[in-house]
Amino acid sequence: MTEPQVRLDLQRRQRLGMVEAIFGEHKTSEQIAACLSRLEAAGELALVTRVDQAKAAAVADLLSNVQFHAQARCLTLGDPAILLPALGEVVVLSGGTSDLPIAAEAALALRWHGIQSELLLDVGVAGLQRLLDQLARLQRAKVLIACAGMEGSLPTVLTGLVPQPVIGVPVSVGYGVSAGGRTALEGMLASCAPGLVVVNIDNGYGAAMAALRILKAAITGEAAVNQ
Amino acid sequence: MTEPQVRLDLQRRQRLGMVEAIFGEHKTSEQIAACLSRLEAAGELALVTRVDQAKAAAVADLLSNVQFHAQARCLTLGDPAILLPALGEVVVLSGGTSDLPIAAEAALALRWHGIQSELLLDVGVAGLQRLLDQLARLQRAKVLIACAGMEGSLPTVLTGLVPQPVIGVPVSVGYGVSAGGRTALEGMLASCAPGLVVVNIDNGYGAAMAALRILKAAITGEAAVNQ
Amino acid sequence: MTEPQVRLDLQRRQRLGMVEAIFGEHKTSEQIAACLSRLEAAGELALVTRVDQAKAAAVADLLSNVQFHAQARCLTLGDPAILLPALGEVVVLSGGTSDLPIAAEAALALRWHGIQSELLLDVGVAGLQRLLDQLARLQRAKVLIACAGMEGSLPTVLTGLVPQPVIGVPVSVGYGVSAGGRTALEGMLASCAPGLVVVNIDNGYGAAMAALRILKAAITGEAAVNQ
Amino acid sequence: MTEPQVRLDLQRRQRLGMVEAIFGEHKTSEQIAACLSRLEAAGELALVTRVDQAKAAAVADLLSNVQFHAQARCLTLGDPAILLPALGEVVVLSGGTSDLPIAAEAALALRWHGIQSELLLDVGVAGLQRLLDQLARLQRAKVLIACAGMEGSLPTVLTGLVPQPVIGVPVSVGYGVSAGGRTALEGMLASCAPGLVVVNIDNGYGAAMAALRILKAAITGEAAVNQ
């Protein structure tokens, strides 16, 4: 068995206008550090998702230019992109405070691409007034990311109230039938509110990249990619 | 193989205060007519659920004292029980108009036990104002039965708004992940609203019997059964 | 990424007549303590469910007015509500002794709302006489909560025997096909006994809130909420 | 593509003491008739399961020595085996009358191997007394076959009451979560009653063959096969 050959996607920024993201959950700290060094050498930023405290520390022992974000459970390489306020605002909502890690992952991924966002937690529909109270503020955002576990009805109710793009993020918070986030996911997919789109369970990163694509779509194609 | 022996549950009214209900879906019209004749001979009322037009007509050819309820897809034997307005009101809501057969089954089963109910359709959460507009009226009911298909979030939102017992009935209206009613069911079970209880998909009859048990629990035990 | 904003549901007592309940499983001790302090400052009681010994101790280090209930795996803030015996009795049954934590969670949640209950364990249907021996006693209760794991047939048999409201709580006790409680849940939903209602797997708290709604429904609406 | 070659299992009677059984559901009437002719030529009896009225008639047009059993939805070839009362009695029970086709399939398969059985329908646990009333009679059987749909708790309750072998047959009668028979199957597998064994959903034939194996096990090995 010869030494394995690894091909990083170094053209992602050119092609998609996105920094390389590394899925950290099933990699060793050595594998992560090796990827990051190659990206650093190529002058790239990077985001490593789904990393716990211990693995982050082990990577930091091997590499200097990295930073751990405990709430978001992510490692970053390099400094965040310059803020691009002209692209518009994103609000990240969640049904409960247990959804924080996922909401924070979304916010961090946005920030690393130059987008500032606001986090609004615990506005779930069991106490509906909390959401209705924020309507004016929500109507000012360009894109909404709505995270919810358990039965996941927040994105449905929200999508029925506002005309903007809403990205639902099912969260693996719950127990019994809702353990693992399937019920929230399927509730969002089955939603009777028109135009709600959905990403994988706990995929705050993916929701952020979808929001980024939408924000950039407001500007003409070619231009957007090169920002 | 000797002739099979069949044992009907003729003591149900004494034990539970309920008329016998026959699950019609997998029975032939001959089997249904045979059950109903024996119940009629015993001086009992009866309700046959999940019967289509054709099977109902075939039963009516064999037996005179039966009535078909097309919306509810049910057959009844005998006259409805005398109205018992003192037990209080039930409101049956639904998220869409496609849920009508299930809501109607619940209302019919209640009526055959002496309970009058009101039907309020198409107040789903995609147009939330339709529900909020009815709040005062809903707060006057003693028990609420909330039917919903697709993502099934109506009972969750309702249970967060009012203090009464709410019985969620998932409905097999939908397609893709919501086909068959599983998503609605699991959304209701996973609900973040405290105290929502649930019955099987499309089980309008069961929701009615649960409501009946609750209405009677307000009166002391023994008495309730004999009504 | 700005500091997240959290909205507690401080009007729940006014709206639903229930104390705030916090789902403790996916929260850190810091998050729980922060919620409880805000509720305490607002003069509210609170119940935190699904908390283990270690997390409970960490919260107790941060906050004085809390109490851990080991069997029920819950934390409480403040003193239980004054007993309201006029609302009637609840009996909490279970099929085996392994169901104790869930039965205890239900009993504790009831107690924190002023309802005293009785626990009757290990009356599963594999030894049916144990249940039949208790019938007279069960018939005196206003509401029955029946917890069961494995195949979960206790609530079905019970609902066929008594006329009162029965709330089935599937329990995640079992292995093979019954691991996780799905089989018990679906058995209860599919039950051939009329009027059995069901809550999520292991949701003792939800069953208690449903029982509370039923007990209060016996009293006229407005009044019940303000008790 | 050359003509396919088909190998029938003509030694089954020698090896297992069972007549050949053909699974009729996915075969054309031509395929069934072809199999039966070859078995007839070899001097064998045969049973064809899961055949509807129309297919049965089409086979009967092609072959004379066959008989259709409408309740059991089976075709038979040849005359039933001579009765072997010394092997002992089998009772086939069912929770409802909708389970009749499956119970009848079991009884027919037994009869074609020389075993007489009794059918006892509609003794489901929603009206428990109906079962308890039959206990003395059930205790006289050598083997019990208990068919049940919906939540399928009849075999569990029965197995807790009597010491004999009980074979549970889940039936695809139900709707919502119980549609298709999965809930009944898993309830039986998860059963807290010790020693209940289970066969596939709707597999009345398989339950009969298991009962036959048990009845013959009472006699010494070699002998049993040759009966």
Added chain:
Amino acid sequence: MTEPQVRLDLQRRQRLGMVEAIFGEHKTSEQIAACLSRLEAAGELALVTRVDQAKAAAVADLLSNVQFHAQARCLTLGDPAILLPALGEVVVLSGGTSDLPIAAEAALALRWHGIQSELLLDVGVAGLQRLLDQLARLQRAKVLIACAGMEGSLPTVLTGLVPQPVIGVPVSVGYGVSAGGRTALEGMLASCAPGLVVVNIDNGYGAAMAALRILKAAITGEAAVNQ
């Protein structure tokens, strides 16, 4: 049982900038005609999805101002909105020609909101060159809707190639593990391509409404709704 009361969502256009859509699959032609008359009376456009030829004809017998779109299996009420070319182009792609009904539903729903789209079928990844050949053209669109059945990998590959918003629509085309569209759905959700968003299986309408939200997000909030 009193006459049911139905509440249509007549404010949807004001709130969301969308015409009312009726889910036609589980409704009778009478129910559909009744809804459409009320919408017509209110001066609204409408779209009825998932309607077959026969049901469409029955509705057309009851109401004059409707039109059936056979490929898209939809009924429309009124004339399409005026074209709004300034909002930008949408391209609807599909992996095979069997996906046509879903792609056509998306295109029709867009057209009824003033958006012209282009359909590009059978560019699935089994013959990758067909997709790569169209890259320049795809890069000119503002939003891409990618429909795919079977393993559903077209949206994944596409999202890795272009920077715009891509909405994946899983299609219930396939057999074995892919029957019903679950495999395509989960493949899209699990996608390793960053920022792909997904709607329910066969939900061409929902994808169109999401695209509409995105196109309008390019213009400032308030304004967009009133278009």
Added chain:
Amino acid sequence: MTEPQVRLDLQRRQRLGMVEAIFGEHKTSEQIAACLSRLEAAGELALVTRVDQAKAAAVADLLSNVQFHAQARCLTLGDPAILLPALGEVVVLSGGTSDLPIAAEAALALRWHGIQSELLLDVGVAGLQRLLDQLARLQRAKVLIACAGMEGSLPTVLTGLVPQPVIGVPVSVGYGVSAGGRTALEGMLASCAPGLVVVNIDNGYGAAMAALRILKAAITGEAAVNQ
């Protein structure tokens, strides 16, 4: 919350001819010891299943008359019943050596009821000759218990070879689609071999109790129970 009341099934031996079995997995060592003391006081034997080394040691610290069986992961109370060789032999087979704990649980449960059995491991069908070599020996047994994980085809092949009762025990040995034992379970239920019966995944205890029922059925009813 009053002290919970626990009802043990002390009549099981009279009713079923079986010693009490306690499901140990979800109980604390204190709960197990409490049950065993009450059974000991009542002069009963007992078997505790699914107990690990540590929990067993903790029980042994609280109670003297118990014994741990490491391979079978069971605790026993009291001495095994006197051997009853007249009831006939049981052979317990398994597909691999990883199935040992389940096969050993079955053998131990049999032994505690007076039945001696033989264990024959690693005769899986990937090396079919290993099974065919044992045929003569297998044909001498009265009942066969066949344990298998992965695809679980051993019981199917065996049931096609011998005429005796075969009880299939799916084992949770495997990974990917076979992790948890579902594939083995469903393979056994779907088996094309006539008369194979099945118990829950890993339920060696249940298979033993079924074998016991069969062995006793050879003797007349009443008598068998009192042995």
Added chain:
Amino acid sequence: MTEPQVRLDLQRRQRLGMVEAIFGEHKTSEQIAACLSRLEAAGELALVTRVDQAKAAAVADLLSNVQFHAQARCLTLGDPAILLPALGEVVVLSGGTSDLPIAAEAALALRWHGIQSELLLDVGVAGLQRLLDQLARLQRAKVLIACAGMEGSLPTVLTGLVPQPVIGVPVSVGYGVSAGGRTALEGMLASCAPGLVVVNIDNGYGAAMAALRILKAAITGEAAVNQ
């Protein structure tokens, strides 16, 4: 909505050495005829799978050069490729005669690529001797395709007996847990026999294409494609 544009994969023969195959199940006869005409114009052969008698006739009305294969439920365009006996033999086996349509689809697809195969039906493991009797013949084949429904253990047993490539094809023949073919599929995937590979349920075509790839791999790369 402009006219949809369709891109056929006309380079498949160059790239993969395979004729174009059209998945007929979800296409109208008009769509199929349109695809075939374009392929005919390009001088290509084609195979249309999963077509019933009626649809086949409708296509034949529109196009002359097609042929229907009833057993295999396929349409073909053009004449089969010249036989290439040098590539070696394939044997297609099946567990029962109900598997014939799938086995025939595999044989037809092979034939259309120049490969002759033999069909050997009803050698399932419930009567193991039927398979063992054919061992010598099976050992002469270059590739084996083994089709099986129900529990699907034929490919497992076969793979343990012979050293050649075995391709398992799960078949949707069965009922209860085996309805739809999932159990057969997972049993083959979980197989303890080393090196068994699997295709989708009922995918006789795919198994044939895999066999073709294997037969051609014996010859050097480039050459194989151009045959």
Added chain:
Amino acid sequence: MTEPQVRLDLQRRQRLGMVEAIFGEHKTSEQIAACLSRLEAAGELALVTRVDQAKAAAVADLLSNVQFHAQARCLTLGDPAILLPALGEVVVLSGGTSDLPIAAEAALALRWHGIQSELLLDVGVAGLQRLLDQLARLQRAKVLIACAGMEGSLPTVLTGLVPQPVIGVPVSVGYGVSAGGRTALEGMLASCAPGLVVVNIDNGYGAAMAALRILKAAITGEAAVNQ
């Protein structure tokens, strides 16, 4: 309970041309060492799969002639077979670097049978160019093994590009809907690319054995086995 008897498959090499492989995951180090000693005594090589570092060390303490392969998580007994370059090359690809353990297991199993392979990691379709860049090299291999987690589309895209046998190995890398590898597995089975074959999730060993069967099929039957 007598001492269990264990039957190893010592004829596997004669029958299949493969060394014995032991599934290590559910075995103790004592069980593994016992199997290996018997194989060593019989002069056999062996491979133990799915072993972690700790278990491997414990086995090495009991037995000298073993070697641990950390990346592949396997133990081997004896020296690898002599290289057989004439059989042709295998390339093992993977979509990400997280798939390394499975790719390494395949490579090791091949090496232990005399086959050298090449590993090519992180050529997933999110950055398609990485795969297209390697086409020439891939076209030189005789068999391709393609490992992928998440949505698993690499084998589909690859099979559409090259004419050789491709064996897809779904990998349990992912989260949400892709956790555990089901989504990757079903995506590969549902693949629209003709002739892709699949093995169980994470079954690198099985893919290697399938490749070995294919490589040997190029040589005539008898001969191949004895190599």
